[in-house]
Amino acid sequence: QVQLVESGGNLVQAGGSLRLSCVASGSILLFNMGWYRQAPGKQREFVAHISGGSSTNYADSVKGRFTISRDNAKNTVYLQMNSLKPEDTAVYYCNLNQPALKYDYWGQGTQVTVSS
DSSP states (O other): OOOEEEEOOOEEETTOOEEEEEEESSOOTTOEEEEEEEOTTSOOEEEEEEOTTOOEEEOTTTTTTEEEEEEGGGTEEEEEEOSOOGGGOEEEEEEEEEGGGTEEEEOOOEEEEEEO
16 A cells, blocks of 8 residues: 655646645655646546656646656655646646556645636
8 A cells, every 4th residue: 555645735826836746655666656636627637647767748738837757765756837827726636556566546635726
């Protein structure tokens, strides 16, 4: 069992920046990690992904504005969010997914609110 704890969510004005952190209770070395978000009344959607080898991919809506990174020594994944827009408002969730090991863990989420 792996526990994930997100932090860094806040209220910010449009155009501002935030950095989210996700700390795992154990090693994340070689594990695939991702960030997802869920806005009120909408389904959870993919935001960004970083593989165990640090390859990254992003949703089109955040490409060029958000950056996912990892620090395996700290068991932590980050999401740097720049040029925030009101439509980025959502609860942001961290995910550890390793299908070969049947690992699929989620954090409790952190609220990001972007005011116009």
